[in-house]
Structure formats: C-alpha cells, structure tokens
Amino acid sequence: MTIHIALCDDHQIIREGLRSLLEKQSDMMVVGEGVNGLEAIKLAKEKKPDIMVIDIAMPELNGIAAAKRISTEFPKIKILALSMHSDHHFVTEMLEAGAAGYMLKDSAFPELANAIRTIMAGGLFISPRIAGNVLEEFAHRSNPKIKTHHRIELSPREKEILQMIAEGKSSKDIAAVMVISVKTVETHRQHLMNKVGAHNVATLTKYAIREGLTSLEE
Numbered sequence: 001m002t003i004h005i006a007l008c009d010d011h012q013i014i015r016e017g018l019r020s021l022l023e024k025q026s027d028m029m030v031v032g033e034g035v036n037g038l039e040a041i042k043l044a045k046e047k048k049p050d051i052m053v054i055d056i057a058m059p060e061l062n063g064i065a066a067a068k069r070i071s072t073e074f075p076k077i078k079i080l081a082l083s084m085h086s087d088h089h090f091v092t093e094m095l096e097a098g099a100a101g102y103m104l105k106d107s108a109f110p111e112l113a114n115a116i117r118t119i120m121a122g123g124l125f126i127s128p129r130i131a132g133n134v135l136e137e138f139a140h141r142s143n144p145k146i147k148t149h150h151r152i153e154l155s156p157r158e159k160e161i162l163q164m165i166a167e168g169k170s171s172k173d174i175a176a177v178m179v180i181s182v183k184t185v186e187t188h189r190q191h192l193m194n195k196v197g198a199h200n201v202a203t204l205t206k207y208a209i210r211e212g213l214t215s216l217e218e
C-alpha cells in the first residue's frame with residue numbers, strides 16, 4: 001500500500017528536498033504541497049492524503065492552528081509536525097492539536113521515513129532529542145510533584161521582575177514599583193540572566209514572551 005503524503009512548509013527548498021527524498025521510497029508518494037496553514041487545510045480537503053507533514057512557522061496560518069482544524073475536520077488524516085523549534089511549548093501544543101508526531105528539522109532523512117511509517121502503523125513519533133522533555137511535561141501535568149528538568153523555575157518575584165524588564169521598565173522603575181532598592185533589582189536581573197541563560201535584555205524578553213509572561217501586543 002502506498003502512503004499518500006502532503007507537504008506543507010513555507011520554504012521551497014525544504015519541500016523540494018523532502019519530496020525528492022520521499023519519492024525514492026517505494027511505499028511513499030507525495031500528492032501535494034502547500035506553503036501555509038490555509039493551503040494545508042485545502043490540501044487535506046482536496047487531496048485526502050494519509051499523512052501530512054506540517055511545518056509550524058508558516059505565514060497566513062501557522063502549523064499548529066492548521067493541525068487543529070485538520071484533525072477536527074479530517075480525523076483520519078495523520079499529522080507529523082516538522083519544525084526547527086525544540087521548545088516544549090511548541091511540541092505539546094502540536095500534540096494537543098492532534099499531531100501524531102513531532103520531528104526536528106535537524107534530523108536525518110531516514111528518521112522522517114521512519115516517523116511516517118511509525119505513524120501510519122498507528123504509533124507516535126517524537127524526535128529522540130525532545131522525547132524526554134515531552135514525557136516530563138506530561139508527567140508534570142498529571143503529577144505536579146514531578147519536576148521537569150528543562151523548565152527553568154523562577155520565583156514569583158523573579159517572574160514579576162522579568163515581566164517588567166520585558167515591558168521595557170528600567171531598574172529604577174522596577175525598584176519604585178516593588179519598593180526595593182535599585183541594587184536588589186540589579187541582583188534579581190543578574191540571577192534571571194543566569195537562570196534563563198540570557199546575555200541581554202532582548203533574549204530575556206524573548207523568553208518572557210515564550211513563557212507567556214508578557215504578550216507581543218501592548
């Protein structure tokens with residue numbers, strides 16, 4: 001039986017590379033390509049593929065939103081997320097959206113063919129490099145006492161300060177709001193940088209956005 005595959009990625013070279021490699025497999029055929037989430041939904045409807053390989057970061061509609069729609073409207077279609085993001089938020093969101101697999105873009109091709117066959121056989125596939133994090137995340141949800149190692153634990157005070165830094169407040173502003181000395185704020189700031197592994201405010205801000213401590217909109 002031939003596995004019918006649809007590829008969705010906003011980068012042409014990725015789609016072309018994947019297509020030529022997949023078509024060398026005797027049991028696989030690429031039936032369509034899309035460049036964004038909207039095209040992914042259209043492909044699901046029109047081509048009825050067995051499995052869709054879907055990138056996360058795509059214009060118009062991202063891969064997570066597209067996966068949600070596809071798995072609701074076309075529950076028979078399997079979804080394999082293909083992304084450069086190893087961040088646990090993306091992985092768990094994609095799995096919650098209905099994906100049966102999550103593969104990192106730095107994987108070697110045999111891993112992709114293996115992932116597709118595993119999912120088609122009714123299994124799940126997660127890139128080995130992130131599998132541990134995903135297990136920890138789900139274990140942590142069912143039992144919060146289970147510590148997740150990849151997660152950086154910030155104290156409530158550190159979270160507050162991080163949010164204010166991300167919102168562009170100076171150490172002086174933060175000190176005034178929190179009624180602490182500027183020196184104490186500076187100490188917290190240094191601890192935050194160390195914990196997050198950030199060397200500047202931009203990285204710290206990115207982390208705050210990812211953790212949902214501050215939004216991109218004002």
Ligand SMILES: [Mg+2]
Nearest residue numbers: 010055057058
């Ligand atoms: Mg992309």
